[in-house]
Amino acid sequence: MILEKNTTAACQPAPVCCPSGHPLKVSRFLLASAFSGCLMLLTGCEAPLNLSDVEKERENPVRRTDQIQALTLNSSLQVAVGNDGLILTRQTSQSPWQRRILDGAPNLIDVDTCPDGSLIALSFEREIWHADAEAQQWTRHALPTPENMLAATCAPDGSFWAVGSFSTLMVSRDAGNSWSETSLNEDAMLSSIQFVDPQTALMTGEFGLVARTEDGGRNWQTLDYIPNDFYPLDAYFSSPGRGWVVGLDGMILHTSDGGASWQQEHTPVAAPLYGISHTGTGLFATGENGTLLTREDSVWRRLSVDTGPVWLRSLIELDDGELLVAGGNGTLTSVHTQ
Template sequence: MTHTIALRPALALLLLVVGATTQALPLNDRLERPAHLSPLAEREALTDIQPVGDSQVMVGTAGHILLRNASGQVQQARVPVDLLLTAVQFVDAKHGWAVGHDGVIVHSNDGGLSWRKQLDGHAINPLLLKAAEDDVARLEQALVAAPDDPALASALDNAMFALDDAQAASAAGPSRPLLGVWFRNAREGWVVGAYGMILKTDDGGVTWQPLNGLENPDRLHLNSVLGLTDGSLLVAGEGGRLYRSGDDGAHWSSVQSPTEASLYALAQLPNGEVLAAGFGGTLLVSNDQGERWMARRLPVNVSLYGIRPLADGGVVLAGQGGTLLFSPDGQRFEAWQAPGKAALLNTSLARTGELLLVGAAGLQVLPTIPFKVHAQ
């Protein structure tokens, strides 16, 4: 039996953001052809931004990775792939990773100036297929020893579904995107993506292994992964799904969520509070490292795609239609409209005080946070 899963909002969002800038290119071309260097790259769709030292690193459509220095000059890095990149994270001033469509992972060890490919869907598909085959074999053997165990029978049904899904993915080629990345240090990292993909590395991305144990029989997309200050891991995804692991992903518990809205972003504030933002103005808050959550009311109901904690305890949320939300303490939020109404996927604050916005319209630079003083 072949299972087909419809395109869901998290993946549709990324396709909507790039719009006409993405062409239907053969998979091998996208994975093997370097990103085109363009003087207009900062005006094309950008999906994520992260401060790295005095600079800012941005990723986006067509393999574009841009660096903006403290004086405001923007430089495009050389990247070995020509496809949409969805998220970026640096653990220090040198080591960073970006993930994107077709299961691609690229790595930089020079602060984002140059990148090399570590993994793509060609390598991920056999990893997922073998993991699914091993899981089915293990459960079949366990069911022989306990044929009347309903939990084992249900687990085997889910494992067969996962195997069927992995076989279909292998037949389709390297087409499934990665949507989130988080590294604890220069060696330990996790990536998550479409149809429940989650992989871990212990050697800086040289090798990767799939992780099992998330209660996700419908293979819902996993959109974001984050490590917390207590050492635990959080994963957020479609349908309000939240998962927590206290042992680096070896085991996972499903966290009770007060929403069924898809969650797109995770962040932890300096005071330890954890935020999860998503569809339709959803903002969830946890004060116990992600074990329990409550919904926080916002003045707008637009979808939220990015969370930027500020060093002074404040936070900026970015979302649909150019919406920005600012709070000085994570409690009270005030809405503000960015120039234009293009979707904003994330923000960053430069050390010079400029607020950088990335999204469907590329990079926008505001001289300061225009609503910060008023909100306080």
């Protein structure tokens, strides 16, 4: 938004408003009156606000005020979600984005695609929103818990999962109509959950917490903690035994033995890393100050992203092999990986 303001010499404040450093012996009443007159004079010299840029911005499907938190895609759509109920969809990279705001404007923080192509989105207001594969009809399901949920996923069997504070897990096996809640009884925030196959899933969270299920989520086992109370803000596991976690100070840790041990991998940044994703092109991490990293031959290098110093949180791979990267200030940009 651009606010245009023009002043002339007639608007220059009188000496009593803007003293030149010499003390002025005036009464409080005269001083107050002088300041009031000065403010009125300045106000009178304000040009009318130019709101044309504001109106143009409102016509855009993607706006600078959008804070885009997560991306997903199914066979027909690319989907982005964010603050104030934001849902963005398009069919191809050449298609325009279509903007939709969910009822009540919930703050959406995660999104995932189910095996049948339908979509789920998690809101900070403890809700799961479920949509058809075309993202046209969205149904709200309240999560019956006082805990704050931070991440969600749709399992290979179509069940909905959400994890959050006090190591809480919630699952619905009937498309969100009813929910079961359990906890690992640890006072820790769970920040990620991922199914690597129909029976095996892993969760990570605060204080280096790692837990695994091998029976589709019916029972969970706490594994050895990641050293030094490392707080994984996101995680990716390529198999039950091999995975990566990302966090503050540009740190990435890797395990190849199912979490029994973790090794730090060098990165070229010290910025916080918020997300890690695997695509057909490779493994990528996103973070603060426009950070996008890729892993090649066990070495992380930085990719150039024309976004400025905004935070990046999520990415997906497009049909042409490019990456779609999302983040703050309405960031939705394609990135060449070569």
